[in-house]
Amino acid sequence: MNSQSPSPNRSGALLAEQIKLAYQQAPKALFVTLIVATMLAYIFWELVGKNWLLGWVAAIYALTFVRFLIVKAYFRKKPSAAESVIWGQQFYIGALLAGILWGSAGSIFFVADSAIHQLFLAYLLGGMVAGAMATLSSYKGVFLAFSIPVALPFTYQVIMHESDIQMIIALTFLLFVFTMGRISHQLHQTVTDSLKFRFDNIELLKRLIQTKNQLEQRVAERTEALTITNDILHQEKELFQITLASISDAVITTDANEKITFLNPTAEIFTGWSNEEMHNKPLHEAFHIMDIATHKPVPDPLADYLNELENSPQHSECILVNRDKKEYIIDYAVAPIQNEQKHRIGAVITFRDVTEQRKRTLKLAYQAAHDSLTGLLNRKEFENRLSKILTSMRKNDMHALLYLDLDQFKIINDSCGHSAGDKLLRQVTALLHSKLRARDTLARLGGDEFGVILEHCPKDQALQVADTLRESVQNFRFQWRGKTFTIGVSIGLFPITHGNQGLEHALNAADSACYAAKEQGRNRVQLYQSIPHLQGSVEMQQWLPRIRNALTEQRFQPYYQPTQLISSEHAEQEQHGVILLRLHDENGRLIMPGAFLSAAGRYDQVLPIDRWVVQRSLQFIRAHATHTTNAIYTINISGQALVNENFLDFTVNSIKDSQLDPACICFEISEQTALNDLQHVIRFVTTLKELGCRISIDDVSSNLSSLNYLKDIPLDYLKIDGRVIKNMLTDPVNQAMVESIHHIGHIMRLKTIAVWVENDQTLQILENISVDYVPGFWVAEPTPLNASLPLTDKKG
Numbered sequence: 001m002n003s004q005s006p007s008p009n010r011s012g013a014l015l016a017e018q019i020k021l022a023y024q025q026a027p028k029a030l031f032v033t034l035i036v037a038t039m040l041a042y043i044f045w046e047l048v049g050k051n052w053l054l055g056w057v058a059a060i061y062a063l064t065f066v067r068f069l070i071v072k073a074y075f076r077k078k079p080s081a082a083e084s085v086i087w088g089q090q091f092y093i094g095a096l097l098a099g100i101l102w103g104s105a106g107s108i109f110f111v112a113d114s115a116i117h118q119l120f121l122a123y124l125l126g127g128m129v130a131g132a133m134a135t136l137s138s139y140k141g142v143f144l145a146f147s148i149p150v151a152l153p154f155t156y157q158v159i160m161h162e163s164d165i166q167m168i169i170a171l172t173f174l175l176f177v178f179t180m181g182r183i184s185h186q187l188h189q190t191v192t193d194s195l196k197f198r199f200d201n202i203e204l205l206k207r208l209i210q211t212k213n214q215l216e217q218r219v220a221e222r223t224e225a226l227t228i229t230n231d232i233l234h235q236e237k238e239l240f241q242i243t244l245a246s247i248s249d250a251v252i253t254t255d256a257n258e259k260i261t262f263l264n265p266t267a268e269i270f271t272g273w274s275n276e277e278m279h280n281k282p283l284h285e286a287f288h289i290m291d292i293a294t295h296k297p298v299p300d301p302l303a304d305y306l307n308e309l310e311n312s313p314q315h316s317e318c319i320l321v322n323r324d325k326k327e328y329i330i331d332y333a334v335a336p337i338q339n340e341q342k343h344r345i346g347a348v349i350t351f352r353d354v355t356e357q358r359k360r361t362l363k364l365a366y367q368a369a370h371d372s373l374t375g376l377l378n379r380k381e382f383e384n385r386l387s388k389i390l391t392s393m394r395k396n397d398m399h400a401l402l403y404l405d406l407d408q409f410k411i412i413n414d415s416c417g418h419s420a421g422d423k424l425l426r427q428v429t430a431l432l433h434s435k436l437r438a439r440d441t442l443a444r445l446g447g448d449e450f451g452v453i454l455e456h457c458p459k460d461q462a463l464q465v466a467d468t469l470r471e472s473v474q475n476f477r478f479q480w481r482g483k484t485f486t487i488g489v490s491i492g493l494f495p496i497t498h499g500n501q502g503l504e505h506a507l508n509a510a511d512s513a514c515y516a517a518k519e520q521g522r523n524r525v526q527l528y529q530s531i532p533h534l535q536g537s538v539e540m541q542q543w544l545p546r547i548r549n550a551l552t553e554q555r556f557q558p559y560y561q562p563t564q565l566i567s568s569e570h571a572e573q574e575q576h577g578v579i580l581l582r583l584h585d586e587n588g589r590l591i592m593p594g595a596f597l598s599a600a601g602r603y604d605q606v607l608p609i610d611r612w613v614v615q616r617s618l619q620f621i622r623a624h625a626t627h628t629t630n631a632i633y634t635i636n637i638s639g640q641a642l643v644n645e646n647f648l649d650f651t652v653n654s655i656k657d658s659q660l661d662p663a664c665i666c667f668e669i670s671e672q673t674a675l676n677d678l679q680h681v682i683r684f685v686t687t688l689k690e691l692g693c694r695i696s697i698d699d700v701s702s703n704l705s706s707l708n709y710l711k712d713i714p715l716d717y718l719k720i721d722g723r724v725i726k727n728m729l730t731d732p733v734n735q736a737m738v739e740s741i742h743h744i745g746h747i748m749r750l751k752t753i754a755v756w757v758e759n760d761q762t763l764q765i766l767e768n769i770s771v772d773y774v775p776g777f778w779v780a781e782p783t784p785l786n787a788s789l790p791l792t793d794k795k796g
């Protein structure tokens with residue numbers, strides 16, 4: 001606050017202080033007044049009238065007493081600044097009255113003829129004024145209120161006597177009073193200034209105290225906030241430490257200079273170093289890692305991440321070599337630690353052991369790419385590698401693809417069991433391996449089929465390699481429980497050159513060549529290019545989509561050919577017939593089964609065809625069962641269908657669903673099929689026989705060993721091989737064979753059927769032998785099955 005322009009509050013306080021100072025001086029002044037008044041009365045006792053003197057003294061004493069009481073009341077009351085004004089006025093009046101009384105003393109005690117007494121009076125009144133100057137100056141105006149009444153009566157008295165001495169006394173007295181007035185004014189000013197100064201100091205002090213309090217408060221608040229922050233930081237640190245200690249991942253933190261600042265317990269276990277040992281050590285001392293592929297140390301694991309600090313941590317796999325030189329495969333990630341200004345102040349490396357996981361992954365990958373029996377690559381992986389080779393072919397590259405299929409491997413399985421077959425496959429694998437270069441690829445493509453890729457191997461050299469393989473397999477002797485077996489291998493060779501048509505073509509070509517090798521008598525190498533009916537093989541491949549389309553477009557057509565009963569031994573009039581299969585091609589031409597069945601067999605399409613045939617035949621038989629009684633319909637079943645468990649279930653269910661009498665259905669299988677897989681055939685035949693169906697066996701020759709096997713199959717009909725019938729007229733041996741087959745058949749309680757009857761003489765001989773039935777073109781042409789028409793034949 002500015003001391004030059006005090007505020008109303010402040011000027012009130014200032015006045016109150018001045019009044020207070022005046023009151024504080026009052027007791028001493030009043031006391032002195034009493035002494036001086038008493039002394040004055042004593043000195044002038046004899047010189048002035050007693051009444052005036054006593055009256056004056058009584059008045060002084062009374063006034064002084066009253067003023068004393070006021071002073072006392074003031075200190076008791078301790079008035080506020082506002083109340084002080086009244087007290088000041090009372091004080092003022094008291095001083096004025098006192099001044100008037102002392103002024104009256106200047107008249108009462110004036111001794112006109114005694115200059116010494118006048119001088120003494122002047123001295124005494126001057127003393128009172130001087131005393132008033134000292135005690136009343138603090139309160140402005142009070143000094144004048146006292147001094148002027150004191151000075152005037154005496155001055156008047158002196159001046160009235162008009163002597164020089166008295167004039168001098170009067171002037172000197174007035175000068176003194178005036179001087180006292182000036183001093184009083186200055187004193188008042190000084191008191192006022194010092195009071196103001198005091199107020200300023202108090203104000204300043206107050207503000208200082210206030211500021212100090214505010215500062216203390218802020219310090220207290222800051223301290224409290226700091227304490228809370230410290231607490232939070234401490235808790236977070238605790239949480240951080242506990243989290244790091246309890247997580248299963250290993251964690252290492254570094255500062256900006258890649259010096260280690262912390263290792264969590266998992267990291268301690270993996271690295272073999274403790275947190276204390278590694279504190280402030282370079283990262284690589286604890287985190288010594290190597291590249292998985294090259295096995296070379298990774299010098300600075302953080303280097304790759306420096307440019308990617310903004311990105312989320314990238315994971316990498318590497319080998320961690322610990323303190324004891326033990327190696328782990330780890331998956332690790334690096335993340336930067338940044339300050340608020342985004343400056344890197346360190347890094348966090350987290351890692352975990354993926355050794356087992358990696359081993360499992362490798363194992364799974366290995367299993368996915370390898371054959372479990374032989375350990376060779378499987379077909380899928382073989383195709384992958386072949387595909388890669390084909391796509392990376394350069395102009396002059398020459399490779400070769402071999403397709404190997406063991407010959408008569410089934411015999412080993414059938415006669416010695418599957419485990420023997422497995423053993424043979426493993427031994428053949430080792431044998432083939434030993435004949436190939438390390439860079440060649442050998443794979444097991446399925447069952448007894450192998451594939452070989454001979455990289456950078458021209459055709460002639462590949463032919464030599466293929467023949468070496470073939471010869472090794474041919475010379476190989478398989479031992480099983482004291483017996484020795486030999487096998488062969490048929491190999492198809494496809495030279496891979498720049499501009500080949502891709503993976504599928506290469507595989508099909510090698511497969512076709514292998515198939516051709518089989519066709520030509522097995523145990524040989526067949527070069528794809530040199531197959532004269534190569535085009536035929538390619539055509540065969542084209543049958544796959546055609547057969548599929550024919551099935552979906554319902555272009556297969558069943559035909560029916562009746563069989564004639566020629567034996568007179570039979571009283572019953574059974575009507576027999578065979579259901580045959582034909583195909584209408586895309587242009588409506590009729591295709592015989594010989595054209596597509598081998599392709600169907602090669603490309604696994606026989607089963608869907610057989611299913612279709614069974615279903616359509618049963619529909620047809622059901623439709624005609626009302627027209628014809630005692631009719632038996634023969635349906636041909638392929639070898640692939642016979643060994644298929646689902647097909648047997650399908651057939652049984654279809655017959656049950658058709659609600660036909662199973663006795664009117666006859667299933668026909670070929671002798672070769674029956675002998676190939678006797679076990680499956682017996683199961684198939686027995687199941688259908690139990691259902692009530694009949695079974696016919698086709699193409700039976702006079703091979704005694706095969707007839708011996710057939711004893712075990714519960715058959716109804718025996719169809720004599722057409723090639724034997726055909727030459728009966730010219731070859732008596734054939735006729736004898738037919739007789740013996742018929743004879744054996746009858747002994748086995750089977751009815752015999754002779755096929756390929758092309759003339760009446762043959763028919764006559766067959767009637768003489770008492771063969772039971774004769775089918776074929778000689779009897780009746782096959783006719784398309786039409787559900788609406790009754791069956792007809794040439795019989796009779």
Ligand SMILES: Nc1nc2c(ncn2[C@@H]2O[C@H](COP(=O)(O)OP(=O)(O)OP(=O)(O)O)[C@@H](O)[C@H]2O)c(=O)[nH]1
Nearest residue numbers: 405406407408409410411413418419421422447448
């Ligand atoms: N032991 C054994 N046999 C298998 C395995 N895989 C398939 N086979 C059999 O291998 C045989 C292969 O059949 P084919 O190639 O038609 O028989 P093959 O006797 O070699 O006849 P050709 O090849 O015409 O000379 C079938 O009998 C399968 O059951 C296997 O892992 N172990």
